[in-house]
Amino acid sequence: MAATGMGTLEIVSRMRMSDLGQGTLDALAITTERLCCEYASSPSLQLQVEGRAWLGRITGLLDQRLTLAQHRELLMQAGWLALLVGCVEYDLGDKRGAEATRRAAMSLGNEAGQAEISGWAHEMQAWYCLTQGDYRGTIVAGEAGQHVAPNSGVAVQLAAQRAKAWARIGDRRQVEVALDQGRSMLEQLPYPDNIENHFVVDPAKFDFYAMDCYRILGEDRLAETYARHVIEAGTDFSGRERSPMRNAEARITLGVVAARQGDVDQAVAYGQRALRGDRQSIPSLLMCSRELSAVLQERNPDNAEVRDYLDNLRDVASLPAQTND
Known part of the structure; x- marks a missing residue:
């Protein structure tokens, strides 16, 4: 400190200085939420372009002088956006790009200390495996995600993905175990503030997964x-x-x-x-x-x-x- 010519208080004060206002962070959070809510209905290519553009803006913001809390906030918002972009890329059939983006989201979630983002990255892997016929891979990814984020909404969806995989393997007992586990976790969670957000699980979404399982199992009345x-x-x-x-x-x-x-x-x-x-x-x-x-x-x-x-x-x-x- 003597070499710097600054006292302890001045050094700490400088470490807490930032070029970024709270209004910018608030606007970014609102935009991220909006984009995640548009996943279900907005054109895929449009959502991909907008999501990537905002990731680029966050990259620019990370080059500014930031507090530690602001740095983590930006990484968190980037993590949610990367998850969204990865989902859209996979929807469009870009498997290689989607996997790269999923891995980036996982890294961002880990760096930001956001277990739920990391859990959703595992959920995306489970989904990728399921649609490619790798049902054991779906189960492994589902278990890994539940270990990372056991008490969050994504754990419910991970249980549902495992149930879908077990249905295709043909193990009726494991399907019911996974569905019961998912329902139990869902009942213990508070009802979500915004069910339009793609990364939120509500009872209607869980019904969607149960429908898939019962269709595969040949339970036509329940599936219908x-x-x-x-x-x-x-x-x-x-x-x-x-x-x-x-x-x-x-x-x-x-x-x-x-x-x-x-x-x-x-x-x-x-x-x-x-x-x-x-x-x-x-x-x-x-x-x-x-x-x-x-x-x-x-x-x-x-x-x-x-x-x-x-x-x-x-x-x-x-x-x-x-x-x-």
């Missing part, structure tokens, strides 16, 4: 009941869809139930409508649609409407990944 609840919750009074991606998977579920009951026309109608949505998560949509196509091909392989649906499904599957690079 949950599917109708999902569509009702995801549609407002005017008929506008608040959750088009969830609604698409709910319609595929209704299509699977209809196909199993021998109503081919209804099954195809549900399947075709699911493929027409403007806001899509391509990997998830293809995973569920292929489950419907398998039932239709098994029971009605020569039906002209079935063949037309399968052609449309192949068209969606052959679309190249969309990026803004």
Whole structure:
């Protein structure tokens, strides 16, 4: 300190100085929340561009003189934005880019001391594995995420992802164990302030996961009941869809139930409508649609409407990944 010519108080005061005002941090937090709330319905490419732009702005802010608390706040907001961008990249079919962004979000969460961000990064890995057919990978990622963030909303979703994986493995008991664990955790959490935020789990979202499990297990009555609840919750009074991606998977579920009951026309109608949505998560949509196509091909392989649906499904599957690079 003698070498600096400054006393202790002056040194500490300088360490606490900042070029960044609280208003900027507040505006950034509001913007991050808004973007996370727009995930369900905003065009994917638009959301990707905006999310990346705000990550770039945060990079610039990190170059300024900041307090330790401000530095952590910026890392936290960057972590949430990276999670969002990674989800959108995966929706668009950019698997490599999505994985890189997911890893960046994990690092940001760890550096900022935000276990929930790290937990969501594990949840994204579970989702990636599920849609790529790596069900054991989904279970491992789910368990890792619950270890990192055991008492948060993401732990509920991680339990649900594990349940979906167990359903596809064919272990009914483990499905029920995971679903019961998720419901129990959800009941212990306070009702979220903003259920529009993609990184918030509410009862309607958990119904969406249960629907998927019961469709795979062949519990048609339960699957249909949950599917109708999902569509009702995801549609407002005017008929506008608040959750088009969830609604698409709910319609595929209704299509699977209809196909199993021998109503081919209804099954195809549900399947075709699911493929027409403007806001899509391509990997998830293809995973569920292929489950419907398998039932239709098994029971009605020569039906002209079935063949037309399968052609449309192949068209969606052959679309190249969309990026803004």
